[in-house]
Amino acid sequence: AQRVTQPEKLLSVFKGAPVELKCNYSYSGSPELFWYVQYSRQRLQLLLRHISRESIKGFTADLNKGETSFHLKKPFAQEEDSAMYYCALRRAAGNKLTFGGGTRVLVKP
């Protein structure tokens, strides 16, 4: 069975500081990895996925198959980045997502 682990429940950083959210997964096949974000009082929305290899809102994430990780990074955090972030895995076949426990990011002014 697949599993997604986000070791940090809370990350508190100052505005302008770098932030890195860790995500590790276990899955025997070739997964698709995603980062979803949930801002206060809003619904969950897709931030980025590993296949697209793009930067969204300054965030990037690289899939490291050797370390089975998909860490999310941003070099200069902004106050509007304060939110809950969930790492999620989707198996090669099907649409079911397995979520990590989530990391709350708090960016202080």
Added chain:
Amino acid sequence: GAVVSQHPSWVICKSGTSVKIECRSLDFQATTMFWYRQFPKQSLMLMATSNEGSKATYEQGVEKDKFLINHASLTLSTLTVTSAHPEDSSFYICSAPGNTYEQYFGPGTRLTVT
């Protein structure tokens, strides 16, 4: 982008009663929808996959007789919590996959059982 709605956004019910939660895809069709449960300050736990025209598929440990799912049409899935108990109090979220890789999430329904 695609929008998924849920109704109601918040419901309070008494123990022993049943409550129905609706999930609608507003501008796209969804043959599959997913129902999640989220406890306070915890992650989303997949409960079941709702399939249009066939039975729902439940995740291990989820009581199918307690959480009835009906995928009535290509835009509507309902979750009925039967004989609700206080431990069923939670945030219930649905999602529907789009045309490609993205899943669209509803805003969630907060259920409080007194």
